[in-house]
Amino acid sequence: MPKNRIKAGMIVAAIKNYACLFIACFFFSGITHGKEVLPASPWITGTYSNFTYNEEAGDLNGVEIRLIRTRTGIKGVIQFAEGGAGDVVLVNVITDGARLRFDLPSGFQPDGAFEGLVSKKGIDGTLLHKGGTPEHLVLPRTQSYWDRH
Numbered sequence: 419m420p421k422n423r424i425k426a427g428m429i430v431a432a433i434k435n436y437a438c439l440f441i442a443c444f445f446f447s448g449i450t451h452g453k454e455v456l457p458a459s460p461w462i463t464g465t466y467s468n469f470t471y472n473e474e475a476g477d478l479n480g481v482e483i484r485l486i487r488t489r490t491g492i493k494g495v496i497q498f499a500e501g502g503a504g505d506v507v508l509v510n511v512i513t514d515g516a517r518l519r520f521d522l523p524s525g526f527q528p529d530g531a532f533e534g535l536v537s538k539k540g541i542d543g544t545l546l547h548k549g550g551t552p553e554h555l556v557l558p559r560t561q562s563y564w565d566r567h
Contacts (some may be wrong), residue, residue: 461485462485464484467557468558477501479500481498481555483495484496494509494511496522498528500541505527507522507523516536519531519533530548532545539558540559
């Protein structure tokens with residue numbers, strides 16, 4: 419008879435442990451429900467651009483970032499335009515959920531580091547120029563400027 423009591427006690431303890439785990443999962447899933455929580459980095463891939471063309475002056479201005487998933491992580495193709503289309507650069511993008519960061523190489527104009535937060539609408543971030551001057555950038559999620567023209 420004592421063996422049956424031990425088995426029954428172990429079963430009850432296991433049920434209590436699973437019930438606690440289920441309640442904890444349910445509770446923590448409810449904390450984030452309703453907020454715009456983004457999945458891990460694969461979701462952030464896409465094109466973000468605020469390129470605008472001023473017909474009167476004939477100038478193209480803005481920033482375009484294309485985030486692409488690769489075997490080694492997220493890569494970014496970055497292009498700045500100040501009066502005209504600038505060169506492009508390929509960078510490694512560090513992601514943490516909806517946050518991203520990348521460094522622009524020395525010699526690229528501009529050079530510095532970018533940090534931003536991705537939402538379903540776009541990227542809101544700051545480019546910290548090498549000289550230390552911050553520039554706030556809002557880049558809507560959109561089709562590439564080059565695909566539209």
